[in-house]
Amino acid sequence: MITASTIKHLRFPFSFFLMPVYLFALSSSMEIDVFKSVASFILIHLFIYPASNGYNSYFDKDEGSIGGLKTPPPVKKDLYYTSILMDLMAVIAGGLLIHWQFSIMLLIYGLISKAYSHPDIRLKKMPVMGWLVIGLFQGFFTFIMSWMAITNSTLNDLYGNLPIIYAALLSSLLLWGSYPMTQIYQHNEDSKRGDITLSLKLGLLGTFHFTGILFTMAMGGFVWYFKSYYSWSTVIFFISFLSPVLIFFILWYLKALKDRTSINYENTMRLNFISSLCLNLVFSLIAIYY
Numbered sequence: 001m002i003t004a005s006t007i008k009h010l011r012f013p014f015s016f017f018l019m020p021v022y023l024f025a026l027s028s029s030m031e032i033d034v035f036k037s038v039a040s041f042i043l044i045h046l047f048i049y050p051a052s053n054g055y056n057s058y059f060d061k062d063e064g065s066i067g068g069l070k071t072p073p074p075v076k077k078d079l080y081y082t083s084i085l086m087d088l089m090a091v092i093a094g095g096l097l098i099h100w101q102f103s104i105m106l107l108i109y110g111l112i113s114k115a116y117s118h119p120d121i122r123l124k125k126m127p128v129m130g131w132l133v134i135g136l137f138q139g140f141f142t143f144i145m146s147w148m149a150i151t152n153s154t155l156n157d158l159y160g161n162l163p164i165i166y167a168a169l170l171s172s173l174l175l176w177g178s179y180p181m182t183q184i185y186q187h188n189e190d191s192k193r194g195d196i197t198l199s200l201k202l203g204l205l206g207t208f209h210f211t212g213i214l215f216t217m218a219m220g221g222f223v224w225y226f227k228s229y230y231s232w233s234t235v236i237f238f239i240s241f242l243s244p245v246l247i248f249f250i251l252w253y254l255k256a257l258k259d260r261t262s263i264n265y266e267n268t269m270r271l272n273f274i275s276s277l278c279l280n281l282v283f284s285l286i287a288i289y290y
Helices: 004-010 012-027 034-060 077-097 100-115 127-151 162-182 184-193 198-202 204-229 232-258 265-289
Strands: none
Touching (some): 004 077, 012 034, 012 162, 034 127, 077 100, 100 127, 127 162, 162 184, 162 198, 162 204, 162 265, 184 198, 184 265, 198 204, 232 265
């Protein structure tokens, strides 16, 4: 029986924050297999992501706020088994409904995400390696995996497809920029456990500066991408939708300069929500109209 604690720790709503990568892959796909697009969306966002959340929560045993859960309840043993079962269900369904390469990629993603918190590996203790690996797999790897399912393609179809490879790299650049900000309010909790995240190494204001630099680089990359493969109108459309993210980020930074207590869970979740909402909307609209 699945307990209420386990349902909370699976953090299904948190998949909303990771959805932009899938929608970017959808917007970059010229030919779409509707059935496999829907099936892959469900497997990734309702099985793989929640399973990773639950597995990592089981080993972290956080007492303070975590992404999408301000007051996490104590973890139960069924959380571990539920997360493993959800992963297995997704991998099997991926092979049956889409194809074996997609299934293998789901398995790899699941294993990498578990390495983040598993005590024998715990990428969370490795500030640079953890940041690189998570950004690579939540960005580039997930984009390719999603694109393959959406277009019913295989890895062979990726060869020489520079626009898709470039878009996948942009996904990682976006994740590498935003990921430290998701850890900025957890410095005390991470320190108590001995976890040295990149955000902890950068410091509070250093995390803002780092994210600002990488976000600027990512925006430049997206401008080049949409100018080269779409049009200048798409560039303007994209920048317009991302402007609320920039405005909130700058206002929060200016506030943080005067009051460090503003660097908290609530403002971090607000930034995550605004950026995810804007990216989800703009990629969805580009998929429909461009």
